[in-house]
Amino acid sequence: MNIAKIAFTGSAFAGRAVMAAAAKSNLKHVSLELGGKSPALVFDDADLDNVVEHTSDSFLRNSGQICFASSRVLVQEGIASKYIEAIKTAFENADKKMGDPSLEDTAFGPLADKKQFERVMGFLNDGKAEGVQFLAGGARKGDKGTFVQPTVILNPDLKSKVYTDEIFGPVISIKTFKTEEEALHMANDTTYGLGSTVYTNDIARALRVAGKIEAGTVGINSAFNTSVQTPFGGFKQSGIGRESGKEALNEYVQPKTIHINMNLVSKKA
Structure with missing residues (x-):
């Protein structure tokens, strides 16, 4: 009861439990940084x-275990075939660089633990049962450990869990679009809103699209990265409140208003 503020990072399910517990105690303030299924919008130019x-x-990096990683790649049709061919090669090459993180030539290591490994493999196995098309990967790597191959899923159903749910592993899904409006609709068609990226050589379009994406963070022409100077947090079910920046400091203070009546006539002794 003496705790006034909780900052929590984790899943949306656990975040709801933290918020409910806070409400049942002393209505302590809560900030939540929860899951993500972030889009990357790739335009023809x-x-x-x-x-x-x-x-x-x-x-x-970190084998896809980053909450704001752009795991839904939306590619405009004009560049789609070239991108799909190139990303398949890139993921197959990444597979060759996955292994023991203590070795100098290893670029990508295992998942955090066996439970997370089983969770990711559960998504992939369910996807296979649904007939999802795997462009690369889609299996465990090696006989031991908690390694999952870097995986590319092509054109999954919009309601498939591999497309809608946070996998938190080395797995991306690719969908194509025709127009900017369609891309924005697809990007925002999610319960999450943590991160996003926009790839284009048209800076006017980049800023226009960035302003319309329903996400707390946007990277333009690069994967988003956090900074202690700028606020980090999500829209929708990706959380409430912010970490980093001036906005994060405001989460730990409260405004107080004091009004003074200056119209009283002083009384002489």
Whole structure:
């Protein structure tokens, strides 16, 4: 009861439990940084090599275990075939660099623990049962440990769990779009709103799209990265409140208003 503020990072399910417990105690303040299923919007005029780098190696750092990683890649039709071919090669090459993190030539390590490994493999196995098309990966790597191959899923159903739910592993889904309006609709068609990225050489479009994406963070022409100077947090079910920046400090203070009546006539002794 003496705790006035809780900052929690975790799943949306656990975040709701934390918020409910706070309400049942002393109505302590709560900030929540929860899950994400972030979109990457790739337009026809984007630099292909840059897009591939940031949706493969940058996405796969920490083996995809990053809450704001852009795991839904939405690609405009004009560049789609070239992107799909390039990202398949990039993920297959990344597979060769996955292994023991204590070795110098290892770029990508295992998942956090066996439970998370089983969760990710559960998504992939369910996807296979649904007939999802795997462009690369889609299996465990090696006979031991908690390694999952870097995986690319092509055109999953919009209601498939591999597309809608946070997997928190080395797995991306690719869908194509025709127009900017369609891309924005697809990007915002989610209960999450933590991160996003936009790839285009048209800065006017980049800023216009960034303003319309329903997410707390946007990276333009690069994978988003956090900074202690700027606020970090989500829209919708990706949480409430912010970490970092001046906005985060405001989570730990409360405004107080004091009014003084200055119209009283002083009384002489």
